[in-house]
Amino acid sequence: MSMIQGQDAVKKKLLTAIEKKRLPSSMLFLGPSGVGKQMMAWAVAQIFLCENPSSSQEACGQCGNCHRVALHQNENILFVEPRGTAIQVEQSRQMIEFFSSRLWGKARFIIINEAHRFNVQAANALLKVLEEPPPESYFILLAPTKAGVLPTIRSRTQVFPFGTLPKKTLQSLLQRTDWVIEAAHGRMDLAQTLLEKEEWRQVVFGALQELLKTTSPRKAYAALEENIRDSEFALFAAQVLQLFFRDVFLRKRVPGCSVIHKDQESLLQAFVQTFSIEDILTFFQQAINLEKAVHSHWDKGLFMDQWLHQIEDLRTHQREGV
Ligand SMILES: [Zn+2]
Structure with a gap:
């Protein structure tokens, strides 16, 4: 988590919730692409799954679980993104199954990328478990704007807003201070595209x-x-x-x-x-x-x-x- 730069407000909010053991079970990370939403989602999961956390707010980064999270291969995390143009009903069934199987680790997470692209059928299939996931089971949904997310999904999640990255964060991440920083509008993905x-x-x-x-x-x-x-x-x-x-x-x-x-x-x-x-x-x-x-x-x-x-x-x- 300490690796993530430029999202101090939302980071603080999440860490406080984790510290107080009050992390909402269904979260919606809202913000433009390239500002660290997905990285933050994996980092939150890592804190929960780490075998030797250095504190309640920081994963060790060394243990087997931390490594597998870093490689996006942890068996306690299911990563979902649209298949074709939308998130399909089969994918919702897969998510329900993932959360209804026995919990082996300390917690488990479903990270849903582009959650504004649920088709209605898929969203409806998921509503019940999104409303009340099993214990130690968390949803983290990622989307660019509130408006794009189906109201039925939105109303069942707690929103964490992500802003664009400050110029100084982009400068330190990219190690440059030229036009790219100005033109990237605080988005790492845009900066990389411009560089390419x-x-x-x-x-x-x-x-x-x-x-x-x-x-x-x-x-x-x-x-x-x-x-x-x-x-x-x-x-x-x-x-x-x-x-x-x-x-x-x-x-x-x-x-x-x-x-x-x-x-x-x-x-x-x-x-x-x-x-x-x-x-x-x-x-x-x-x-x-x-x-x-x-x-x-x-x-x-x-x-x-x-x-x-x-x-x-x-x-x-x-x-x-x-
Ligand atoms: Zn660890």
């Missing part, structure tokens, strides 16, 4: 460079063309562009203000000087539209083409002094 896609990010900024340099944005399009039909790239590009144009917009309003893409200072300044606020807002809106285009399965290539046409027109007008 550094190359893509350079492609996007390369295209923006072309946009400034050339008299025709065609070259900018050429820089993107190879990748843009890949939905994953298009979505990533749309998000990077949104953040970038947001930065440009802020800089136009408040010169010198702090921005997300700190390493793109010269590109940022060039956009600030070249385009008007209205232009920047248009670009920003287009980046949002690109994201929508990806989600709606429109032709991204065609979409980019139209966008660049628009920018081309804009630059022609600029040159003509209109």
